[in-house]
Amino acid sequence: MFSRLLRRRSIKTKLMLGMAACLLLFIAISAALSVNLTGRGMRARVVNHELPAVVGEIRNDVLRQITGPLSASLGVAGNTYVQAWERAGLDDAGLDAWRAYAARLKADNKAATVFWASPSTLKFMDESGLSYMLEKDNPRDAWMTKFLASGQAHELNMNADPKTGELKLFINTRADAGDGKLAVAGLGLSINALGEAVRAYKVGASGYVYLVREDGTILLHRDAALADGAHNMKDLPGFGPDLVAGLLGKAKFAHAAHASAQGEMIVASSYIPELVLYVIAEVPESEVLGELARSTLLASLAAGLIGGG
Numbered sequence: 481m482f483s484r485l486l487r488r489r490s491i492k493t494k495l496m497l498g499m500a501a502c503l504l505l506f507i508a509i510s511a512a513l514s515v516n517l518t519g520r521g522m523r524a525r526v527v528n529h530e531l532p533a534v535v536g537e538i539r540n541d542v543l544r545q546i547t548g549p550l551s552a553s554l555g556v557a558g559n560t561y562v563q564a565w566e567r568a569g570l571d572d573a574g575l576d577a578w579r580a581y582a583a584r585l586k587a588d589n590k591a592a593t594v595f596w597a598s599p600s601t602l603k604f605m606d607e608s609g610l611s612y613m614l615e616k617d618n619p620r621d622a623w624m625t626k627f628l629a630s631g632q633a634h635e636l637n638m639n640a641d642p643k644t645g646e647l648k649l650f651i652n653t654r655a656d657a658g659d660g661k662l663a664v665a666g667l668g669l670s671i672n673a674l675g676e677a678v679r680a681y682k683v684g685a686s687g688y689v690y691l692v693r694e695d696g697t698i699l700l701h702r703d704a705a706l707a708d709g710a711h712n713m714k715d716l717p718g719f720g721p722d723l724v725a726g727l728l729g730k731a732k733f734a735h736a737a738h739a740s741a742q743g744e745m746i747v748a749s750s751y752i753p754e755l756v757l758y759v760i761a762e763v764p765e766s767e768v769l770g771e772l773a774r775s776t777l778l779a780s781l782a783a784g785l786i787g788g789g
Contacts, residue, residue, distance in 0.1 A: 531683075531748050531761070532733045538681050538689055539750045539759045545677060546636075546755055549589045549667045550651055553634065556585065556665040557655035562596065566657035570601050575609055582607035585667070592648055593641070593668040597624050600661050604642070611643055624664050627652050636757060638671070638699050638709030647671045647708065649699065675700055675707060687763030694756055696724055713760070718745065728758060737765065 556562060562581070565574040582594040586607050596605040602614040614621045620642055627635060634653045641648050648668040655663040678700040681689040690701040696713040698706050706716075714724045718738035727734050727749040735748040744765040749758050 531735065531746065531763070532750075534683055535733065535748050535750045535759060535761050538761065539752055541681075542678075542691065542759055543752055543754060545674075546651075546669075549591060549669060550634065550653075550755070552585050552589045552591075552594075553651040553653040553666040556594065556596065556667075557653040557663075562665070563655065563657040566596070566598060566600070566655070566661055566663055567659055570596075570598055570603050570605065578605060579607060579609055589667060590673075591667040592646075592670045595650075595664075595666060595668065596655075597664040598661075599624060599628070599663065606643075623652075627664060628654065628662055632756075634666075634756075636693070636699065636755060638697075638707070641668065649674055671700070671707065675704060678702070681761075683761045683763045684767045686767065687761060689759060689761045692728075692758050692760055694728065694730075694758075696728060699757060717741070723747075727760070742766075 559581075561574075562578070565571070565578065568574065578596075582605075585591070585594045594607050595611070597603075597614065598605070599614070602616070604611045604614050614624065616625075623637060623639060627637070632654065634651065637650045637652055638647065639650055640646065649671055650668045651666045652664050653666045655665045657663060678689060678691060679702045683689065688702050690706075691699045692713055693699060697709060698711045698713065699709070701707045701711075705711075713719050713728075714721060718740050720738075723736050723738060726736055727747065728751075730751045730753070731749070733748065733750050735746065737744055737746055739745075742764050745762050746765050747760065747762045749760050751758050
């Protein structure tokens with residue numbers, strides 16, 4: 481039927497239809513090439529300039545939020561009066577001074593708890609006084625021995641509060657009281673408050689941010705079920721060992737891509753040596769290039785119509 485109609489048309493009409501078809505084909509090819517070439521440049525600009533800037537801002541904000549409590553933890557560890565109290569066996573004579581000091585630090589830093597863990601006395605002190613007795617063979621208290629054996633000056637550790645069972649982010653700080661007596665001092669921060677702060681960060685329209693330790697253990701995530709200290713980046717969909725290793729290389733900025741149910745995702749990392757952790761950001765590639773593709777197609781159509789007119 482179409483062929484019969486075409487035969488009835490004049491040569492001029494046939495030529496016009498042919499030219500229109502060629503023009504549409506040209507527009508389609510031009511738009512595809514433009515999106516592809518411009519998209520590569522846009523992606524390179526995003527991952528090399530814009531994304532590092534955004535991740536850097538978030539990194540600095542996270543550092544700012546935790547630097548205060550970290551400094552306070554270091555202050556507890558280096559407090560000469562508390563060190564002298566440790567050497568004296570954390571006797572009852574120093575309890576009132578400790579309670580007042582710890583309560584003030586807790587309020588000033590909006591912390592959930594302030595603590596001092598002593599291997600020599602097996603006492604775990606908090607702002608209320610003696611919180612509980614440590615047990616050398618109890619897995620609950622293995623964190624203290626492990627941390628002191630690591631030789632690290634400080635660490636961030638996600639753990640359940642032995643007293644309340646509530647999950648907290650503990651800033652553990654190494655304390656040397658002299659006479660061969662070591663201890664762990666620090667602050668415990670509410671995971672709920674920190675989690676809300678991390679969930680508030682946005683990268684693009686739906687991109688998100690989370691924090692992980694050097695070994696990939698997830699500390700804070702928008703999915704609260706993943707922020708229990710038992711999940712690792714390598715367990716996340718699309719994250720293979722090579723991808724994780726590339727992101728966790730202690731670089732100021734690194735990036736990669738992986739497939740997900742939402743399509744291709746651009747993932748970036750930034751190491752914070754002061755906190756010994758990483759900021760990880762993920763954003764759908766479609767958000768970066770989707771608007772560009774629509775704009776380029778409209779521009780190509782407009783150019784074609786003008787040229788065809």
